[in-house]
Amino acid sequence: MTTSQGRRKPIVPVRAVEKRGSDGQTDGKLGGAGLDGTARTRTQRPKRSPTMQDIADAAGVSQSTVSRILTGSHVAIPINPATRERVLEAARRMRYRPNPLARGLRGSRTMLLGVIVREITDPFFAGAVDAISGEASKRGYNVVLGHAHGNTTEAIALRAVLETRHCDAIILVGDTSDQPLLLKDLHETNVTVVGAWQGSSSLGGVTTVNVDNRAGVCALMDHLLDLGHTRIAFIGGRFAAGSPLGDIQQRLLAFSGRLTERGVQIPESYVVEAQNNLGSGADAFEALMRLPEPPTAVVASTDVLALGALHGACRMNLSVPGAVSIAGFDDLPEAEYSNPPLTTVRQPIAEMAAVAVRAAIDESDHETQPIVEMLSPKLIIRSSTGPVPAR
Amino acid sequence: MTTSQGRRKPIVPVRAVEKRGSDGQTDGKLGGAGLDGTARTRTQRPKRSPTMQDIADAAGVSQSTVSRILTGSHVAIPINPATRERVLEAARRMRYRPNPLARGLRGSRTMLLGVIVREITDPFFAGAVDAISGEASKRGYNVVLGHAHGNTTEAIALRAVLETRHCDAIILVGDTSDQPLLLKDLHETNVTVVGAWQGSSSLGGVTTVNVDNRAGVCALMDHLLDLGHTRIAFIGGRFAAGSPLGDIQQRLLAFSGRLTERGVQIPESYVVEAQNNLGSGADAFEALMRLPEPPTAVVASTDVLALGALHGACRMNLSVPGAVSIAGFDDLPEAEYSNPPLTTVRQPIAEMAAVAVRAAIDESDHETQPIVEMLSPKLIIRSSTGPVPAR
DNA sequence: CTGAAAGCGCTAACAC
DNA sequence: GTGTTAGCGCTTTCAG
Numbered sequence: 001m002t003t004s005q006g007r008r009k010p011i012v013p014v015r016a017v018e019k020r021g022s023d024g025q026t027d028g029k030l031g032g033a034g035l036d037g038t039a040r041t042r043t044q045r046p047k048r049s050p051t052m053q054d055i056a057d058a059a060g061v062s063q064s065t066v067s068r069i070l071t072g073s074h075v076a077i078p079i080n081p082a083t084r085e086r087v088l089e090a091a092r093r094m095r096y097r098p099n100p101l102a103r104g105l106r107g108s109r110t111m112l113l114g115v116i117v118r119e120i121t122d123p124f125f126a127g128a129v130d131a132i133s134g135e136a137s138k139r140g141y142n143v144v145l146g147h148a149h150g151n152t153t154e155a156i157a158l159r160a161v162l163e164t165r166h167c168d169a170i171i172l173v174g175d176t177s178d179q180p181l182l183l184k185d186l187h188e189t190n191v192t193v194v195g196a197w198q199g200s201s202s203l204g205g206v207t208t209v210n211v212d213n214r215a216g217v218c219a220l221m222d223h224l225l226d227l228g229h230t231r232i233a234f235i236g237g238r239f240a241a242g243s244p245l246g247d248i249q250q251r252l253l254a255f256s257g258r259l260t261e262r263g264v265q266i267p268e269s270y271v272v273e274a275q276n277n278l279g280s281g282a283d284a285f286e287a288l289m290r291l292p293e294p295p296t297a298v299v300a301s302t303d304v305l306a307l308g309a310l311h312g313a314c315r316m317n318l319s320v321p322g323a324v325s326i327a328g329f330d331d332l333p334e335a336e337y338s339n340p341p342l343t344t345v346r347q348p349i350a351e352m353a354a355v356a357v358r359a360a361i362d363e364s365d366h367e368t369q370p371i372v373e374m375l376s377p378k379l380i381i382r383s384s385t386g387p388v389p390a391r
Numbered sequence: 392m393t394t395s396q397g398r399r400k401p402i403v404p405v406r407a408v409e410k411r412g413s414d415g416q417t418d419g420k421l422g423g424a425g426l427d428g429t430a431r432t433r434t435q436r437p438k439r440s441p442t443m444q445d446i447a448d449a450a451g452v453s454q455s456t457v458s459r460i461l462t463g464s465h466v467a468i469p470i471n472p473a474t475r476e477r478v479l480e481a482a483r484r485m486r487y488r489p490n491p492l493a494r495g496l497r498g499s500r501t502m503l504l505g506v507i508v509r510e511i512t513d514p515f516f517a518g519a520v521d522a523i524s525g526e527a528s529k530r531g532y533n534v535v536l537g538h539a540h541g542n543t544t545e546a547i548a549l550r551a552v553l554e555t556r557h558c559d560a561i562i563l564v565g566d567t568s569d570q571p572l573l574l575k576d577l578h579e580t581n582v583t584v585v586g587a588w589q590g591s592s593s594l595g596g597v598t599t600v601n602v603d604n605r606a607g608v609c610a611l612m613d614h615l616l617d618l619g620h621t622r623i624a625f626i627g628g629r630f631a632a633g634s635p636l637g638d639i640q641q642r643l644l645a646f647s648g649r650l651t652e653r654g655v656q657i658p659e660s661y662v663v664e665a666q667n668n669l670g671s672g673a674d675a676f677e678a679l680m681r682l683p684e685p686p687t688a689v690v691a692s693t694d695v696l697a698l699g700a701l702h703g704a705c706r707m708n709l710s711v712p713g714a715v716s717i718a719g720f721d722d723l724p725e726a727e728y729s730n731p732p733l734t735t736v737r738q739p740i741a742e743m744a745a746v747a748v749r750a751a752i753d754e755s756d757h758e759t760q761p762i763v764e765m766l767s768p769k770l771i772i773r774s775s776t777g778p779v780p781a782r
Numbered sequence: 783c784t785g786a787a788a789g790c791g792c793t794a795a796c797a798c
Numbered sequence: 799g800t801g802t803t804a805g806c807g808c809t810t811t812c813a814g
Contacts, residue, residue, distance in 0.1 A: 103792060104792095105791080121514075337673060474783085489807090493808040494809080
C-alpha cells in the first residue's frame with residue numbers, strides 16, 4: 001500500500017476556514033464519504049475537536065492571544081478583560097480542550113507520570129499505585145501505568161518504556177532487576193527516573209525510596225524470639241530468575257542475620273521459596289509443617305504469603321497461634337481481617353508514595369541531586385503470633 | 392532560510408546543522424550547555440534524544456527517508472537496501488526513539504488505550520485492569536490508567552479525561568454514573584469510548600461489554616433455594632450517591648426478582664448496604680445475623696463483601712455453611728483460598744477484557760456500529776454453601 | 783527510490 | 799495589549 005491511506009478513518013475537513021489550504025487536496029485523496037458532514041451524520045466520530053485557531057477565529061483575535069488567555073498566564077501577561085471574556089466565552093461555547101500532545105511536543109510538561117509496576121494484581125502494588133496516583137493527582141499529574149506484567153518478556157516492558165517517553169518522569173515500582181534491559185533503557189532515555197520499593201537492587205545514580213526492610217524484619221524477629229521461638233521458618237516470595245527480588249532478598253538477609261546475631265540456628269529446610277500468591281503460600285506453609293521438626297513460627301516475606309499460610313493452617317487444622325505463629329510483611333488491608341488477624345510489618349506506603357512523587361516531579365522540573373530515601377516500617381502485633389506452644 | 396538569522400537569539404554554534412536554529416533557546420531552558428555532551432558531562436539530563444533529523448544527518452539522507460524507513464512501512468515502500476541499512480545503523484547507534492507526541496500530533500495513532508477505573512485497590516478491578524492491559528499489550532497498545540479515585544470529586548476524574556485525550560480510545564471500567572460529568576465529557580470529546588462492567592447504567596450509543604448479572608445471580612439463587620434456603624439475605628456493595636452502582640443494582644434486582652419468581656418472601660431488613668470492603672462486609676454480616684430471625688444464607692454482591700462476611704462468621708463463631716451459607720460474586724483469586732472456600736459466580740474477565748480491547752481498537756480505527764455484548768458468568772460451587780441448618 | 787515542503791496544535795520570542 | 803512568526807518531531811503528499 002504505497003499510500004497507506006487504506007487503514008485510517010477519513011479525516012473530514014468540516015470547517016470552511018480558508019487558512020487551511022490543504023483541504024482541497026486532502027479531500028480528493030482521503031475523502032470518499034461524508035466530506036462535510038452532510039452525507040453522513042450517523043455518528044459524530046469525524047468531529048474534530050476545536051483548536052485554538054478555531055477559537056481565535058470565532059472570537060476575532062489571533063491564535064496566540066487565545067493561547068495566552070487559555071494557557072493560564074493569568075496574571076503574568078496583561079490582557080484586555082473584554083478580549084479575555086470574549087475568548088473564554090468562545091472556548092466554553094465550542095468546548096475547547098487543549099491538546100496535550102501539541103503542548104508536550106512544544107516542550108512544556110505533559111503532566112504525566114509514568115508508573116511501571118510488575119504486577120498490578122498484587123494487592124500491595126495495587127495499594128502503592130493507588131497511593132502514587134492519589135499523590136500525583138493532588139499535584140495535577142496523571143499517571144500512565146506501564147505494566148511490566150510479571151511473566152512477560154522484556155520486550156514488552158521495553159516497548160512500554162519507549163512509548164512512555166512522553167511522561168515528565170517515570171516511577172519504577174518494585175524490583176525490576178530481572179528485566180535489566182528495562183532499566184538500561186530507562187537510563188538511556190532522558191526522562192527522570194525514580195525508583196520505589198527497589199529493595200536490594202540498586203538503581204545507580206537514581207533517586208530511590210525504599211522501606212527499611214532490615215529494621216522491619218528485625219523488629220519482627222525480636223518479637224518472635226522474645227516470645228520464645230527458636231524454630232522459625234521463612235517463606236520467601238516474588239522470586240524471579242532463580243533469585244529473590246530486591247525487597248524479599250533484603251528481608252531474607254535480615255531474617256538470617258538477626259537469627260545469627262541472637263545466636264539462634266535453624267536448619268536450611270526452614271527457608272522456602274514460593275510464588276507470591278495465596279495458594280503458593282499455603283503450600284509452602286504445609287510443606288514446612290510437615291517437616292520432621294516443624295517450626296513453631298513462620299515468617300512470610302509478604303502478607304499475601306502469610307495469608308496463604310493462614311489458610312494452610314486452617315486446612316491442616318492447626319490453630320494459630322496455638323500450634324504455630326505466623327507473621328507477614330506489608331500490612332495489607334486484608335491483614336486486619338484475616339482469621340486470626342495477622343501480625344505484620346506496616347509499610348509507610350502513603351509517605352513513600354509522596355516522597356517518590358515529589359522527587360519525580362521536582363527532578364523532572366530541574367536538575368537535582370539524586371537522593372536515596374529509606375522510610376521506617378512499623379511492627380503491628382495482632383493475634384497471629386503468640387508464645388511457643390508447650391511441647 | 393532568510394529569516395533565521397534575523398533573530399538575535401544566542402545561537403550556540405555547536406553543530407553544523409543549520410536547520411535547527413532553536414537549539415539556542417532550548418538550552419537556555421534546559422541547563423546552559425551540553426548540547427552535544429561536550430561542555431558538561433555531569434548529568435545526562437540536558438541530553439536531547441536524537442530526532443529523525445539527527446539520524447538523517449548522520450546517515451546522509453533526508454529526514455523523510457528516515458521516517459519512511461523507521462516508520463515501519465517495511466515492505467510497502469521500496470527503499471534501497473543500502474540506504475535502509477545505513478539509516479537503521481545510525482538509528483541504532485544513536486539510540487533513536489520515536490517521539491510519540493509528535494507522532495500523535497501528526498494524526499496517526501498513539502497506541503495508547505485509556506482505562507478509567509473507579510478503584511484500583513478493588514481486587515476485582517485490579518484484575519480487570521490486568522486483563523485489559525495484558526490484552527492491550529498483545530496488540531501493541533499501552534494503557535493509561537485514569538483513576539476515578541472513588542471518593543474524589545468529579546473534577547479530578549474530569550481532568551483525567553481531558554488529559555487523556557491523546558489516547559486512541561478509552562475504556563471505562565465499572566459504573567461511573569455517579570460522575571455524570573465524566574461521561575458527558577467523554578462524549579463531547581471525539582475519542583472512542585467503550586464501557587465495561589457498566590451494569591445497569593447505560594452508556595447510550597456506546598459500545599459496552601457487561602457480564603450477565605441477572606443470569607449469575609439467578610443461578611446462585613436457584614442453588615441456594617434448591618438447598619432449601621428461604622431466609623436469604625443480600626449485602627449490596629459499591630454504593631455511591633445513595634444508590635447502588637450499575638452491576639450491584641442489577642444483582643440486587645435479580646436477587647429480589649428470582650425470590651419473587653420462586654414465591655419466596657423475605658423481610659426488608661434482609662437487604663443491607665455496605666461499602667465494598669472487608670470490614671464493611673463483616674459488619675453487615677454481623678448485623679444480619681443479629682436480627683431476631685437471622686437468615687440462613689447470605690448473598691454478597693461481591694466477593695470482597697463475601698470474604699468480609701466469612702470473617703464476620705469467624706468472629707461470631709458461626710460455622711459456615713453449618714450455621715449459615717455465604718456466597719459471593721466475581722470469583723476473585725482469594726475466593727478459592729478462603730476458609731471455607733467460597734461459593735461464587737465467576738466472571739469471564741479475560742473474555743470481557745478481550746472484547747472490550749478489541750472493540751476499542753477497532754472502533755478507534757474505523758467507523759463502527761456500537762455493540763452491546765453481554766457475557767455469561769458461571770456458578771462456582773465451593774463449600775461455603777450447604778443445606779439449611781436443622782433448626 | 784528519494785528529497786522538499788507542508789503542516790498537526792500549541793508556546794514563546796519578538797515586534798508593533 | 800495583541801499580532802506575527804518560528805518551530806517542537808513527525809507523517810505524508812508531491813515532485814522529481
